[in-house]
Amino acid sequence: MISDKVKNVLNEQINKEFYSAYLYLAMSAYFYDEGLYGFANWTKVQAREEVDHGMIIFDYIIDRDATVELKPINVPDIDYKSPLMAFEKILEHERYVTSLIESIANLSMDECDLATRNFINWYLREQVEEEKNASDIITKLKLFGDDKAALYLMNKELAKREYHKHEY
Numbered sequence: 075m076i077s078d079k080v081k082n083v084l085n086e087q088i089n090k091e092f093y094s095a096y097l098y099l100a101m102s103a104y105f106y107d108e109g110l111y112g113f114a115n116w117t118k119v120q121a122r123e124e125v126d127h128g129m130i131i132f133d134y135i136i137d138r139d140a141t142v143e144l145k146p147i148n149v150p151d152i153d154y155k156s157p158l159m160a161f162e163k164i165l166e167h168e169r170y171v172t173s174l175i176e177s178i179a180n181l182s183m184d185e186c187d188l189a190t191r192n193f194i195n196w197y198l199r200e201q202v203e204e205e206k207n208a209s210d211i212i213t214k215l216k217l218f219g220d221d222k223a224a225l226y227l228m229n230k231e232l233a234k235r236e237y238h239k240h241e242y
């Protein structure tokens with residue numbers, strides 16, 4: 075059994091993960107419009123991973139004999155002016171998600187809920203990877219983004235990303 079406070083933040087986090095999926099999907103649509111299909115692929119794969127993140131929390135709430143409460147998903151802002159701007163938005167968003175995950179970790183300690191504290195470790199590790207992925211792409215875009223040939227190669231590279239179901 076988990077406390078109401080822990081249940082509420084976990085339910086909130088399901089919503090944030092699905093919002094993340096929406097955000098990446100909106101970016102994917104933007105990249106398709108721009109003809110940058112590799113970038114579109116990369117963000118679409120990430121959207122699917124975000125759904126997995128939400129589903130893992132969904133299952134965890136059920137496993138802890140608590141009730142899942144779904145909430146409306148906000149529509150992301152899709153006014154990107156460049157790939158760099160989109161990825162800066164991604165990094166900002168992932169840093170925000172990291173702060174949410176850290177709050178869940180802290181709350182689970184306050185509530186003496188060691189199972190949830192342990193559960194959330196996977197998300198803490200995941201956030202390190204996601205911030206790094208976004209910031210690596212930003213670094214490349216800042217270095218080469220104005221060079222069309224380099225952007226073409228980057229686009230080719232990002233086209234290789236494949237979706238693998240994210241297992242906990």
Ligand code: OFO
Pocket residue numbers: 091094124127167168171200201204
């Ligand atoms: Fe679910 O990690 Fe990104 O937001």
